[in-house]
Amino acid sequence: MNVILFGGTGMIGQGVLRECLLAADVNRVLTIGRSATGVQNAKLQDLVHADLWNYAPIEDQLRGFDACFFCLGVTSAGMSEADYTRVTHGIANAAAETLCRLNPDMTFVFVSGAGADSTEQGRLMWARVKGKTENAILRMPFKGSYVFRPGAVLPMHGERSRTTAYRVLYAMMTPLLPLFKRLMPGQIVTTEQFGRAMLAVARQGAPKRVLESSDINALAPA
Secondary structure (H helix, E strand, C coil), X not given: CEEEEECCCCHHHHHHHHHXXXXXXXXXXXXXXXXXXXXXXXXXXXXXXXXXXCCHHHHHHCCCCCEEXXXXXXXXXXXXXXXXXXXXXXXXXXXXXXXXXXXXXXXXXXECCCCCCCCCCCCCHHHHHHHHHHXXXXXXXXXXXXXXXXXXXXXXXXXXXXXXXXXXXXXXXXXXXXXXXXXXXXXXXXXXXXXXXXXXXXXHCCCCCEEEHHHHHHHCXX
16 A cells, blocks of 8 residues: 655654554555655655645656545634635645545545534634535545544654644643543544554545544544
């Protein structure tokens, strides 16, 4: 299996990258982003690309892939709806449209968030934009397209968020997250489970196309 990964430097993306590199049936991983992951592995190629809204200059490097794991995301804090839409919807939609055209037999998995609003009409701005992005991707004629909606994600192997506020929050909550994981095993997903679940979906699909935390846990039990 050949995999494209967006957001490989973020906390979830770091976990997904680790599981991809460990998987025996993954032959190649191409990360795409504004910076390299810094990981050294024979399977891995980092493609640094500044304009994430335009893939025409690198299309020749995007053919021949079986799966795309889109883990790129930003916090909506302090952003207008127009700016958040441009980043969240604009980048994901541009990447998915390009990859669907070049690799129609691909499975595309988009990381959204718990509470995303698929009606696109709700009160919360971030949820509307996530829902709009989900809907756009699920309409594309990939072999398979799926949405992961995690709630709390527990880092397992040194993964760290690039967002300062999230790093502080995780530092405060880290001692309690394993306890929450035991008390609410279906609602908290580890970064390791996240990567394993994405690979499971790429290999054999899933019973439904929008997967909440409990569904992700079921795909990759701890």
